[in-house]
Amino acid sequence: MAVSDAERRAMTRALALAAQGPRGVNPQVGAIVLSPAGEVLAEGWHHGAGTAHAEVDALAKLSPGAARGGTAVVTLEPCNHTGRTGPCAQALIDAGISRVIYALDDPGDASSGGADRLRAAGVEVEAGEQAAVASELVSDWLTVQRLGRPHVTVKWAQSLDGRAAASDGSSQWITGPAARADVHRRRAASDAIVVGTGTVLADDPALTARDGDALLPHQPIPVVIGSRPTPPDAAVRRHPRSPVLYDTHDLAAVLSDLGERGVQRVFVEGGPTLASAFIAADLADAVLVYVAPVLLGGDRLALTDIGVDGIQEARRLHVDEWIPLGDDLLAVARLSASSEGS
Incomplete structure (x- = not known):
């Protein structure tokens, strides 16, 4: 009928x-x-x-x-x-x-x-x-059902020559205001924002989603991964939502626990070590790469070891969009092995 x-x-x-x-x-x-x-x-x-x-x-x-x-x-x-x-x-x-x-x-x-x-x-x-x-x-929920864990987007900003920071470790700001505003909008669309303890100790990020100085209506849960303690006066502890701290390097276990908490979209915004770990463990479904037209040189690479020894093992990406953001360029891409459909 x-x-x-x-x-x-x-x-x-x-x-x-x-x-x-x-x-x-x-x-x-x-x-x-x-x-x-x-x-x-x-x-x-x-x-x-x-x-x-x-x-x-x-x-x-x-x-x-x-x-x-x-x-x-x-x-x-x-x-x-x-x-x-x-x-x-x-x-x-x-x-x-x-x-x-x-x-x-x-x-x-x-x-x-x-x-x-x-x-x-x-x-x-x-x-x-x-x-x-x-x-x-319910696309996010369906993705969780297919993957058995939250969807993971790994984000980083880099110079044109692939560096995440200058030789002295300074990285604010590689990209311009349009790119930074885009990051905050994407943070607000996520359920959790994840960094490592190294980023917390080095940069003391607030991990909030903002429009200028104003907080956006939706704030992702701040998540810190790593065995080093998060200082009691860290900015993340003043986040509107209580931070979730994991004293572990087991990323699969972290994602499993976040899924049980109802998290469907994870936004990884840690440094090169954490970004590389998610990719190497095949736990990254998408990447956001903000490329600035600057040259930094040095050894502060945007990614470190991701388990690629030869060119035949390269992690292939499917780029969905190239988005100009002021002088910067954003690549929105999926890992070819990702379980999420196009």
């Missing part, structure tokens, strides 16, 4: 509702319950981990039996497992829903299978309505 105009409008509304939910461990999901005549009976969305899923949030606004014979329009396949909440597929069956339309299949091993459960109970199921829009909405 084709999707009706009323059902299509309901999906558009469900996607708008989903966007109101927070990003985190769980996906953003919206749901609409329609009467058999196509009238909106209830709306719902997922308000965060541990709260009712979108379908149950909508059903809870109806009196018992009010949804019988109706249609549920959901942005993600109703889940089929019991976690902190029960399976949404069963909740829809118990409510007497006779038809379910959803946009995206659930990629989770434990949570998928809701569509099959619904069909087995005699519920008519249609999948794929506005799937592209739904996929874009």
Whole structure:
């Protein structure tokens, strides 16, 4: 049975509702319950981990039996497992829903299978309505499901001859104001900003996202990796969000823990040692390279050892964009082996 105009409008509304939910461990999901005549009976969305899923949030606004014979329009396949909440597929069956339309299949091993459960109970199921829009909405969450960890972007600024600093270690500022403003916008679009203890001790960065002197509305979680202690008076300790400090060099373990905290996008902005470590460990999905038209010479390279001994082992990049930023140039690129699609 084709999707009706009323059902299509309901999906558009469900996607708008989903966007109101927070990003985190769980996906953003919206749901609409329609009467058999196509009238909106209830709306719902997922308000965060541990709260009712979108379908149950909508059903809870109806009196018992009010949804019988109706249609549920959901942005993600109703889940089929019991976690902190029960399976949404069963909740829809118990409510007497006779038809379910959803946009995206659930990629989770434990949570998928809701569509099959619904069909087995005699519920008519249609999948794929506005799937592209739904996929874009939860693209970060889908990336986490595919990779098993947050998406990682490694950023550095360098001179035209590939140096991150002058011979005396000074690096402020290699790039100009337009490039620095772009970095702050990209920080604000991330969930966590990561540096090593070496950067904290050498530069004492605040790790905030700013517009000039003003803090931007969204601030990434500041993360410091390394065995050396972060000083009690370090600027990062005055960040609007409490810093997360890892006394380890196990980057995979760090990413795993950040994923459990609901982090989906990691922005690595440490020095050459940390940037190189992420790339060498195949934990970098994208790189942002800000290139300034200056020459520094010396041995302060933007990258150190990344596990390349011969040219045949070179880490190939797919450049998505070359962006002029004042006198500087930004390369937005993906590692060829990255699991994230283009």
